[in-house]
Amino acid sequence: MGLFKKNPAFCAFCVVAVLVFAAGATLLVMESGKLSSSKEKVASADSQMNGLLLARPAPTSVNVQAAQQNAEELSTQLRRIRENLQRGSRLTISNDGTRVMSGVQKYISNYRRQVAAHKNVSDVAAPIQIPQDFAFGFETYLKQTNIPQDSALVPQLDKQRQVLSYILNQLIAADPAGIQAVEREIIGDTDAKATSYRINPAISARVPGAIDTLAFRVTFTGYTPTLRKFLNNLAQFDLPIVVSSVAVDRPTTNAKTANAKKPKASRIDDIFGVFAGASTSVETAPEANQTPVISETESSFTVTLEFIEIILPSNSEKNPA
Numbered sequence: 398m399g400l401f402k403k404n405p406a407f408c409a410f411c412v413v414a415v416l417v418f419a420a421g422a423t424l425l426v427m428e429s430g431k432l433s434s435s436k437e438k439v440a441s442a443d444s445q446m447n448g449l450l451l452a453r454p455a456p457t458s459v460n461v462q463a464a465q466q467n468a469e470e471l472s473t474q475l476r477r478i479r480e481n482l483q484r485g486s487r488l489t490i491s492n493d494g495t496r497v498m499s500g501v502q503k504y505i506s507n508y509r510r511q512v513a514a515h516k517n518v519s520d521v522a523a524p525i526q527i528p529q530d531f532a533f534g535f536e537t538y539l540k541q542t543n544i545p546q547d548s549a550l551v552p553q554l555d556k557q558r559q560v561l562s563y564i565l566n567q568l569i570a571a572d573p574a575g576i577q578a579v580e581r582e583i584i585g586d587t588d589a590k591a592t593s594y595r596i597n598p599a600i601s602a603r604v605p606g607a608i609d610t611l612a613f614r615v616t617f618t619g620y621t622p623t624l625r626k627f628l629n630n631l632a633q634f635d636l637p638i639v640v641s642s643v644a645v646d647r648p649t650t651n652a653k654t655a656n657a658k659k660p661k662a663s664r665i666d667d668i669f670g671v672f673a674g675a676s677t678s679v680e681t682a683p684e685a686n687q688t689p690v691i692s693e694t695e696s697s698f699t700v701t702l703e704f705i706e707i708i709l710p711s712n713s714e715k716n717p718a
Contacts (some may be wrong), residue, residue: 488559490552494544497555502542504558505532508565517572526575526618534561534579534613553584553611560611560636560704567630573619574695582612600641602703610703612641617698624698637705646697 491497512525532539535558545551561579568576580594596612603610617623624643631638 488556490559491555492548492552494548494551497551497558498538498542498544500555501535501538501558504562505535505539508533508569511569512576515569515572523572525569525573528577531576533565533576534581550584556704557581557584557611557613560638561613563636564613564615564631564638564702568615568617568627570630571619571623571627573617573623573627575618576615577618577697578614578616578699580614584611596641596701596703600701602639602641602705607708609706609708611706612701612703614699614701616700618695619698620695624700627700631702637707639703639705641701641703643701644699646699648694648696 491500509527509531512527515523515525517523530536530539545554561581565579582594582596594612594614596610596614601610601612602608624645628640628643631640
């Protein structure tokens, strides 16, 4: 206390110096902690940068530009796929009942003329046989042109007519001997009075909320090449139509082998045949009245088809199915 009284200035200076030293020490400790934290962050950033540089591909400007170009190409392909999936929506559907019913009548008369004037690949007249009063799936509207009371049925009838027109064009081009039946799936209560056809859900391509379809079934007669050509025509996928099932009904015929006599073999030939596993009999010319054991016969084919309509997220509100 006496020292402070004798040298107050010196004591005050010492106190200030101690306080300054304490404050400096405190700041030094704090800044040292911040420096350590900053070093850790720099080391972490340096490690991440090195990892990115070693990555394949490295995020250089060239690679980023290539990635952007690739994304644009994928978007273009996705848009093209989307358009192909929605190809069926390109059909121009009418809601005008009068126009639709007129189109149905023209459809019936047009295909009646086509089958009557049909020519085969050799340009020889080959009319396609059809049942009497056949209307190619629209028998209900053959003799009456009343517009359906259900307004929702009108555009569906127009769509079915357009899809059936495409199917019949491909079928007629395949040169069938006859067309026995064309069936449309029920699309409303009014239409249900005319047809009872419904596709079996087990073979249908429908997926609720994703894929909707219009089902059809055609029955025609001809030979195997006719069926093959018809299916190949549909495989061109000008319209999104898939084949759900094919049924073949072949008439039962007895194989005729009259006068088909097997030539006799010598004893040596018989012995040789036992060891060789085949007969070495002498071939003789077939008789004039010999008929083949198996011959191709005209068959009846029933093909179930579905017109595919894809329900994409962007139009799910317009197509709530």
